[in-house]
Amino acid sequence: MLWELEIRPKGRDGERERVCDEFDLLTHAQRGGELVAASARGFLLEGDLGEADLERLASEVLVDPLVESGEVRLAGARTGDYYTVLLKPGVMDPVAQTVLDVARMLKTPVVAVRTFRRYYGPADLPPADRDVLFRKVLANDAIEQIVVGPVRADHLGLGSAYTFRLVTVPLTGLDADGLVRLSKEGVLALTPDEMKAVQAHFRSQGREPTDCELETIAQTWSEHCSHKTLRGTIHLTDTSTGRTRTYKNLLKETVFAATQEIRTRLGAADWCVSVFSDNAGVVAFDDNYHICMKVETHNHPSAIEPYGGANTGLGGVIRDPLGTGMGAKPVCNTDVFCFASPDFPPDQLPQGVLHPRRVMRGVVAGVRDYGNRMGIPTVSGAILFDDRYLANPLVFCGTVGLIPKDKAFKEPKPGDLIVAVGGRTGRDGIHGATFSSLELTHESETVSGGAVQIGNAITEKKVLDVLLQARDRGLFNAITDCGAGGFSSAVGEMGAEIGAVVDLENAPLKYDGLSYTEIWISESQERMILAVPREKLAALMALCAAEEVEAAVLGTFEPTGRLKLRFHGNTVADIDMHFLHDGRPVIERNAEFSPMRNAECGMRNQNPQSTAVLESAIRNPQSALLAILANYSVASKEWVIRQYDHEVQGGSVVKPLVGVANDGPSDAAVLMPVLGSWTGVAVGCGLNPRYGDLDPYHMAAAAIDEAVRNVVAVGADPTRTAILDNFCWGNVTDPRTLGALVRTAEACRDVAVAFGTPFISGKDSLNNTYTGKTGERLDIPHTLLVSALGRVPDVRTCVTMDLKEPGNDLYLVGVTRSELGGSHFHLVTGQAGGDPPRVDVDFAPKVFAGVHAAIAGGLVRACHDLSEGGLAVAVAEMAFAGGIGVDVTDLAKLPGAETEADEVRLFSESTTRFLIEARPGNAAALRACLAGLPVVRVGTTVSDPRLRVAGSNGEWLIWVKLSDLKEAWQKPLRW
């Protein structure tokens, strides 16, 4: 029998308010209230149940009578006009799983549960309203379905038994066109050359591949897993000179090479431990621990289902440190998002594209719900807005982990058992690896639905709890996570040097009906793979059972050099490990660039403003300052930050929000990962795709500079700062797009070496491009995210960016040049062109060292780096965060800008600059720390709550109340 329990809120109906607002925003109308009269949530419960059972479950478990009312009835028994939103079959429903467990605990005969949401409204909706309401507000087609009126069903059956049938794919006889068609129709995402290599291999074997073999190869060779473009051969041509240079392996010769050079230079003092080889990069931390970090992207899934995409994106990156060495404990998360403007006109959305406001709300909620439930503080990040991210929003999630020094390396041994731990395997996430390597189209929503998932954070938390105990008890020899490619990737990589045999029927399944291939390539979340010595298996299984974590022996690492898969004794794959991992033909691509000078910056103004406002901003620095503060990219992200638990685990030292009212924008977060020890880590990031429109090389340099600047500004040691790269690029088959990427990688090499900041890990996400119905393309801007992980020798010397007291001196350290290209001043004043900021790589490390010495020496009351909006924005943020006024009186003395216009001095975004507040008594000591560096006292702090800036003619260019500055900055994203 199928019952339904419908639960309505007694007080305010927050969900109704939310959907009505959303409808009104999308339609520019005020009719949401007419369409949705009330909301409810509930459960469908199946089993041999009487009404009394249901009443008991409702009153004892499912309904809180103080705030809700519940009603029990047979499913479909209520007539009336309503719409019920249900998850599609097979989509993860953690709440339903918990309810099933509780019902069993209470010995109620429930056999299946589904959750639902319900909305009351008229049955005869006009088609246009219905389309917006159903598809864009109430549900997401990718994971949910809507039933209008009573839910008439009598059971919640899921999956039917699978009948084994070995599938082979006739491939050896295909011609070139046939191979291409096979790759496309099978969503294999292999190139014609790769398909030919596969064909040649199986011709030499004298047989056709099984479907499972082909899928395994496609996954292993996917861009997502093998990074074949950036590790392939690239010929880069400078079109202004016609000269060409060739990289045989771009990443190896740029990013990796920089790290290698730094490590060699450091010699015995090398503090890198394990870089670019494990799931996260590992560096030395203190006497007992190393620290590691990984940053991943989850862009394509987040475009289609923002909540689930971001949710599983964070869940996935948390498994990276957990799967590093013998397992690191995650200590904090980072998140960086790129979206189109929340004000994007809804009627101009391309087909199949979600509105950016919905994407943003979903992504933030997805990160929130996973990170908070895992008990890992989300401490640092950024959100950037640019309409070129409309169809391809970017979602970067990072995790820092702490690992005992003697657990930094792993080695699976021949004979070890292959043990899967954690979540069950379902049909979800099939083709994630190859899907994330394909471009999105207007059809992606429908064709790729299987690649979208919802996570279950508590499953992962239980896995984490158990695995750290198992690690400390020495119960396994190696660990890795199941990410893209699922078992295929995890077992294939771990056994690459040995060989493996797997009996696929041993994998615990969520429901019946999965074929052997689906089991092998499923990307179901929350799974880890261990290599377990036989004699340790019993102890491991007992530990897992004690904490309700499922574990299963899938097979053995057998020293055969082959990957053998069986299903109930039938061989379904038997591939040479060597061919799998080294058989992929090298990709060769052409790239080109021309040094761009004063090129047109083809960007749309992000904050649509009237021409009058633009003109007033050009003429009036105060208007420009207020407009930059109100730009979505600069504006306060408090709405997001407070939804993340940024203090769990107790290590918080410098929070993401700082200042007299705990609401100013911190440069970086600092935490002490080992409670009771004062050694800390600072986490920051840098990205500025707007500079990339003018010159990708300088964009990359600026991003590294910004990331390092951020951690130095709070007290990290620049000589113990590691960095990570995440390339998100458009269509790299376009030589110019790829050329920009190569220039970016070259900058990464040059700047990292000069700064002495090694790259320790990285990831790329290519082909972030959208093709519409009429073939129009929308590429994202070249986006390089640089994350910085800096060691803080003693967290008690950290500083924050908020001004502390009146009567102090305010110093600017660094050189200001006429570099308004790609600046936010240009953005808000509608100007294009100009020079982007350039990093002086010889000079910057000296500035970092000087500022660090001053902070460590206790001479600095506040420190803030200069970034978007330059000096004007930095001083404004320091002032309103601290509630302390400033008089800037020596603008004319800015080193490097003595002859420039005031707008350059105020708004240039020249790199490697800091504003420092210091007590007058420390002036001499501070100048000694900064000896030989360009430093000028630009003003003083005052008790009056206002910012004044005097121009070179002696008149006040800016005279504004701190409350007005703060309001301009807080208002846009006060959601």
Place this chain on the structure above:
Amino acid sequence: MATPHVLVLRAPGANCDEEAAFAFELAGATVERIHVNAVRENPRKLQSAQILAVPGGFSYGDDVAAGKVLALQFRHFLSDALRQFRDDEKLILGICNGFQTLLKAGLLIPPDEDGPLATLGFNESGKFEDRWVHLQATPGRCPFLKGIDRLHVPVAHGEGNFVCRKEYIVRGLSQAGQVVLRYASADGRRGGYPVNPNGSQDDIAGVCDVTGRVLGLMPHPERHIFPTQHPQWTRHGLKPEGEGLQVFRNAVEFFKE
């Protein structure tokens, strides 16, 4: 009695257990983190301890409602053992998810024939929030809060809105001395959001049972034991310790008297 022994109860999804254990250790107790399954298997394990702490987190994902599933376990499997624990003059502390659990298990305010008298519902703001709050304490007979007047600690929750079934129940709790912590502004005055971060009736942040020895509170005292955890330590300088540590020290001292 010299050094009390603390059990910090772990459950699937609990995630403030390590810092709660650390706070008790810093206050001078010996601490063991123990899984609820192990206690269910052998409730006598509770007898080894003087203090039981139910830490923050998302036990069982907070699926259904915050703390609800763990509360059901308490009611169905540990009811007698927990009652015995309290009647033995021992202490129980529930922080955040632990408060939600204790309240929904009926350990703070027992239900009457019409059901529970109070619950913790969704924040009025409709969202999870992490922010620092000021608390005004009225310790009465609650040993955890002995000598404490004000506390500055963070909250981080989505379901902390304290709601009673009837208005008179709130007054009754207050008169009985069970409302021991209220949200207040920095200068001690009552106020709306964000002074009261979740819309709780009567600004209630924490309540104890009639004995005073069982305390539940939404804010996190274990997140303010070091001076560096204070959100404005870079402005005001480092204090010798965080304000929340006294809560744990009081619990330890209770057994040393």
